[in-house]
Amino acid sequence: MQNNVRPIAPVSIAGLTPNSPSTGMPIFELVKPTDLFVDPAYQRNISEKGSRQIRRIIEGFDWTKFKPPICAYSEHEGRTMLKVLDGQHTAIAAASNPHVDVIPVMIVEAEDTISQAKAFIGQNTDRLGVTNLQMHQAALAAADEDAQTLELVCHRANIKVLKTTNAYTGDGCRQTIAIKQIEGLISRRGAQRSREILEVLANAERGPLTAPQIKAVELLLSDHEYCDKITDEDLTDAIVELLTTAEEEAKLLAVTHKIPFWRALAITWFRKCKKRRQPLTRAA
Template identity: 75%
Template structure:
């Protein structure tokens, strides 16, 4: 036997809480790819990037490189169908290739949308090609409490979480007003500040209606509303007014300030807004 190959062997599981599979072992079946379905509740739609990937799979289709789509039986309007939980690009490529008739798929137990969305998350959590937005939408479909809390905080702040980066709407000539894709930043904000303060922070930006809420903007408002050297001299309403007055020039000024003073962009943006903001009392002797 060659010296450079290794046989699979178990590792030590001492001290581990060994998991017991909650569902039965998957089964494999040959199916026609056109008999498969996709649930938009947790699956992304196919964009141009996805179409490029599908075309590449069609051109280079090779069974040696094939990864079976993961599917689950589901009842839709009284009809039993197979939904693709992971691998819709592969399935579409197979359906598009005239040299491929049937494909093997792995079928797991996940009868309802919640369990299917949970399976999708489990399949994609550690994959770089699945975005935070897609995982968030899947978590919502899976009735994940953290995802539901995030949506509720945003809704109460008058902010809409978009399903994809390029789906901003235009209102009164402003693109992305009261909209955001900064899911991870909001998630971390809620973890640090709780739901009430997070909602108030998002409201400051939402009420300015200046465009999509970005991660640096959220971080900048957070520091202005939580650091005593700022909160003692400004109000959320005055901060919103300052953001409206400066519009997009604030970010240009912040970029210059960040480069000159070697500070993070979000901090430079906070300082830029603070300087414009109306002060309610005498400022501290020194503001960092």
């Protein structure tokens, strides 16, 4: 039985407020891929995985599979150029293929770095392969307040947020890539308390700071079952004293009691931590 084709038809917009585009409709142009540029303020460098992707595109280059890069005209040092907002792997593959002279690109209105970075975020939100770190760097370039707050909190805690997952130096002390965990921490606890929580780990001189570690410290310093019995400084001392054995004990505890690793890590640190004396309650 042959399936009937179906036309594109509008859906109901009841309850919706359709947005009116603030910029003009994109245009398409044919350009030499080598005439395109990439802005490192919001674009990632090509990783080993990205290089493999480019090679696959070169070997299987087919116009039926081609997705035009999204670009924007921009002024840079007195020169007008086309910057790639999305699709740099495709553009590099095309520039590397001797059978391809020009490619079509879609050009949108985004003249400055902030608007270009916002466009990059819009193109890559919820896309697989674009990491939280890359989205955070783009948000910084777009002057996003939440991203700026995260950087400020980490800076005041003397913690460096890395730009890529393989950028750790030394033992990773005071360095992190746990962007989503810190975002959630700030959302739940506010900037000041988040800084204090992160300082507990930073002052322990352990690295890198991981999401389970951050979550464990947040629990210990926020949950009434624990927070009234320990101080920030005593928790730092416990983390230093246990070193890597804490993770080993926590893994065993997590398996034995079927609890999340981060919670097991919190319990392990708490057991080691010096406890405050609790005031005696007077009998009625």
